[in-house]
Amino acid sequence: MTAMQVSYTYHSTLESVNQAEEVATRLAVKAGFDEEEAGHISIAVREASVNAVVHGNAYDASRNYTVSFENAGDKLIIAVTDHGRGLDPSALPDPLAPENLLKQSGRGIFLIRAFMDEVRIRSLEPGTEITMIKHVHGPKAGDKEESK
Amino acid sequence: MTMKASTRQIDGVTVVDLSGRITLGEGSVVLRDVVRDLLAKGNKKILLNLGDVTYIDSSGIGELVSAFTTVRNGGGDLKLLNLTKKVHDLLQITKLYTVFDIKDDEAAAVASFGK
Numbered sequence: 001m002t003a004m005q006v007s008y009t010y011h012s013t014l015e016s017v018n019q020a021e022e023v024a025t026r027l028a029v030k031a032g033f034d035e036e037e038a039g040h041i042s043i044a045v046r047e048a049s050v051n052a053v054v055h056g057n058a059y060d061a062s063r064n065y066t067v068s069f070e071n072a073g074d075k076l077i078i079a080v081t082d083h084g085r086g087l088d089p090s091a092l093p094d095p096l097a098p099e100n101l102l103k104q105s106g107r108g109i110f111l112i113r114a115f116m117d118e119v120r121i122r123s124l125e126p127g128t129e130i131t132m133i134k135h136v137h138g139p140k141a142g143d144k145e146e147s148k
Numbered sequence: 149m150t151m152k153a154s155t156r157q158i159d160g161v162t163v164v165d166l167s168g169r170i171t172l173g174e175g176s177v178v179l180r181d182v183v184r185d186l187l188a189k190g191n192k193k194i195l196l197n198l199g200d201v202t203y204i205d206s207s208g209i210g211e212l213v214s215a216f217t218t219v220r221n222g223g224g225d226l227k228l229l230n231l232t233k234k235v236h237d238l239l240q241i242t243k244l245y246t247v248f249d250i251k252d253d254e255a256a257a258v259a260s261f262g263k
Binding site for chain 2: 014105107
């Protein structure tokens with residue numbers, strides 16, 4: 001597998017989220033993931049992009065966000081970066097808690113964590129960077145831990 | 149890419165056949181409007197057929213939850229039919245599999261609403 005790094009900059013629109021999702025699916029398949037895993041990566045990138053557009057940049061057309069992909073051979077490293085309000089992962093409610101189960105929103109970051117092997121959320125000033133890693137042959141021991 | 153919805157009536161139950169993607173934006177809005185319209189017309193037994201739903205994101209999941217609670221709060225019942233593996237997995241991960249009444253046989257699903 002040849003190492004590859006590519007980055008896309010998008011306007012803060014819902015159309016761009018679909019584009020980011022399509023690119024993610026294509027690059028995941030190219031990196032060697034099967035259809036199901038590529039689908040999971042696609043959802044994770046979609047959720048991170050929605051987070052950037054809706055919660056980060058708040059649909060502000062003057063603010064872009066970036067989705068970068070690095071194929072490191074044995075893993076795909078994806079970073080989604082916005083320039084809006086920061087995100088405090090410790091403040092996110094648990095969507096599996098009984099009191100939150102029937103809430104309409106609050107599952108995006110949860111799905112990212114569920115589908116990717118490693119997830120790091122870093123506050124920028126301003127903005128947020130969500131880095132997601134998926135190993136081509138499954139997670140290594142301890143990789144499900146999240147760090148800030 | 150877009151979602152389509154069509155409805156049919158079977159023994160007092162409204163079956164909503166959904167196809168395409170239930171995602172933030174158009175897909176979620178279509179689902180919301182269909183359910184709201186059915187309730188407004190007094191149709192309180194709703195069976196969402198998700199057999200042709202190809203993709204769903206967290207917003208789509210939220211819209212399903214919202215539809216469920218709206219119908220329940222209105223004195224009705226909403227059930228899900230024919231989940232694809234993708235949707236099934238998402239509902240399992242989010243623990244919503246235990247919240248929804250999920251069926252895989254349409255006739256049995258319709259009968260389960262009772263008279």
